[in-house]
Amino acid sequence: MINIENVVHKYKVWEGDESRLLTALDHISFEVGDGGFVALLGANGCGKSTMARHTNALLLPDEGKVTVDGMDTSDPENTNMIRRKVGMVFQDPDNQIIGTSVEEDVAFGPENRALPPEDIRRYVADSLKAVGLFSERKSSPVHLSGGQKQRVAVAGVLATDNSCIVLDEPTAMLDPRSRREFMETLEKLRSMGKTIVLITHHTDEVTGADVIVGMKDGRVIAKSSPSEFFGNRKLIQELRMDVPASVEIGRSLADMCLIPEGVYLSPEILCQTVMCAWEKEGSLRPEMSGDAPQTAFSEKNRDCSGCCDIRNDSRNETRSEFQNDAPPLMQLQEVSFSYEQGTAREKSVLKNITLDIRKGEFAALVGSSGSGKTTMVKLLNGLLKASSGRIFFEGEDIYGKNYQLRGLRKKVGMIFQNPEQQLFCKTVLSDVEFGPLHVGMSREESDEAARHALELVGITEDKFQMNPLDLSGGQKKRVAIAGVLAMRPSVLIMDEPAAGLDPGSRDQIFQLIQRIRREEGTTVVLISHDMDEVARWADRVMVLHDGTIEADGRPEDVFQEEKLLEDTGVDLPQSGKIMRLLREKGFPAGRLEMTNEAAIRAIAAVLKAGDENA
Structure with a gap:
């Protein structure tokens, strides 16, 4: 659907009263197929947002070419049709909200397509229900929180019924429940054949992508499946990214030879593998991994000697205990x-x-x-x-x-x-x-x-x-x-x-x-x-x-008060969800651990105990 060929884009930036050109995109090339899900990952300033704006002709290349269904974005005669096909949700919702009420703002797109009033009402209602804001349809956007404004912006694009939706950090200010509901909405859109291009720093949101495009300094340095992408430790470090909690916890447990090596993209697969290891009382080892649930990606087994201690990671030194007797x-x-x-x-x-x-x-x-x-x-x-x-x-x-x-x-x-x-x-x-x-x-x-x-x-x-x-x-x-x-x-x-x-x-x-x-x-x-x-x-x-x-x-x-968290719309940390899932499966997890490091220690302790008793 979208083809980016050798695109170069330069910005004029001002330094006092003088200007200079800054290269934001440096010969970028990749494709987005019909109905595909492509994720753009990379550090701030690497060019992701600039690239996104090229997909619907908000920006035009200085060199190279961008086409949408064969239409060149540089041809002004194609602009309106391209923007009807490719909708965009920006980082800052205030850049997209113009209506005096929520439903008026969401109706702006369908109205400008001259749709029948009954269709506009249906599109607006369905979109607001999808993002959980139907009850606020009469409210002024001015009185909404930042997260609610973000959802109004998303609803405005959903209501326009584009065939492709480009989302630039759409969940950055959403609360956990809204983020979860929004990702479910994206899944529904994918099942309807919509094409999705997602920019995010929440890596757990892209484990279901068809392709992850890694960007650095205006260049594409990786194009691969999620399992290959998150399995490449050197690449993750180069891009200054992190990995989903299930990947990090699974990697550490594998390094300790407690579960088979692999890239555990989902908590469910990780928990299945941990349960398999525990139920075998530690007898499962990498060379016997054929009985374990299959992971999305596996490397060759390697020598486990000397790897059975959690690595000393500077990230462990984070929160310090606070004395409550301070004034x-x-x-x-x-x-x-x-x-x-x-x-x-x-x-x-x-x-x-x-x-x-x-x-x-x-x-x-x-x-x-x-x-x-x-x-x-x-x-x-x-x-x-x-x-x-x-x-x-x-x-x-x-x-x-x-x-x-x-x-x-x-x-x-x-x-x-x-x-x-x-x-x-x-x-x-x-x-x-x-x-x-x-x-x-x-x-x-x-x-x-x-x-x-x-x-x-x-x-x-x-x-x-x-x-x-x-x-x-x-x-x-x-x-x-x-x-x-x-x-x-x-x-x-x-x-x-x-x-x-x-x-x-x-x-x-x-x-x-x-x-x-x-x-x-x-x-x-x-x-x-x-x-x-x-x-x-x-x-x-x-x-x-x-x-x-x-x-x-x-x-x-x-974070142990699960009923209270559910009632108040607050989620558990990723590691807490994994511990809860393990506990539901019968694993003696004890308390819900709230950091990856603590979860690794708790799971490893149980698996090592089983190994010693085997």
Whole structure:
């Protein structure tokens, strides 16, 4: 359906008052067949989004050729027909939402195709049901959460009934339940013969792809099946990607000679293999793997000597235990909040929230989209004022008559879901300098703080004079984070800071935050829909549902409450799902382990015990 032949694309980027050409795509070639599922993976800035925009003529090649069903995208006479065939969902849903109500926005595409009114109503209803937003059809998109806006954008493309859908990080801001439902929707679309091109950093979303295209520095460096792709350790490292939890856990258990080697793309196959090994009381070995369930890909068995200990991986050093006797830094007392209070459109979001946030802790706030998470953190630095209740910072009432909110905002830095909301200067360096300059630092101090913060988040000096809006989505996110870090806040609030970041950049950001915590005693409040992220880094989890705190405790305790998680729309981390599945099959898994490393240790302990008893 889509044929990309030797495509080159260059951007003009500005550095102050001068411009230069930046090669974003460097002789790219691959095909997307009718009804196929192609995934594009790679680090931020590798050219994925640029490539996606070539598939429906939003961008045109400087060299090479892109055709859709034989139509050249460079021919303007083909543009309308190409865009009727290829729909696109962008990283930022605000770039696609134009209607005053949800159903009006979703109806925009079908209306512009001059479809009959009854067909438009049906398409809109079916699309909103598919993404779980039918009940919000009369709502204004302005009042929706970031994740809900993302689903509106997806519904708008589904309603247009394109034969091919290109999705650029469509699940980046979706809560776990919505992400699961959305992937089920993609499966339905595939069964209907739709062609799917998916850009994502969630590798578990692409295990069912026909082909994975790996990109680096504007080039295609791999085109292979998921089993071949995730089985190539050198390639994964080069692309700065991670692998699905089932692949990582299976690989480690195989390295320890406890299960046969293979690329375990699904938790089900991994659990079958583990159960087979356990039921044989450790007698199963790689050379006897014929009795084991087949994996998607197997390599030759190798000598197991010396591989029976879990490798020392720097990723194991993540979350640090937090002492609960630290003094309260922020306190919420019976806080409630409603939008448009006192009007017919009043919407209650938070209800009688009471909690303490202690100095130096890393607290994660989780919950389904629309549960009130973003609203709550905006209250913490005075961007919104509570409808009722009190908020204290360092013992002072922030609603007191003489309290200066400007002083609060110097100490409580916030990184929003959408980095464009924080980027407005002409250059990256001046944008990061803006905050320090306005909290009393000198020009020299601001410049030093900005350069240091940019270095910390991995933005190199060659990008300092670029316009921040010329950067990739992930790079914009890192610049926004640097802008807050440069002000040296005592509290760092992060609303989905890793959404849209590649795994390498994500780990770099969180390792940086942990270092700042250790060195500066910074308090961190994280909003995230990624439960693997929460389990790995946070020392406290607060579950927000329907405006109230339903659970508050250590991740390893909160994630044992399976019924509560199900009721509140919060998912288990990937490793927790694997442990649960093993337990359901009768494996003596004990507690649900919440990190891959802990799951590997727990499974290995049982299998080794069986081996010793055999």
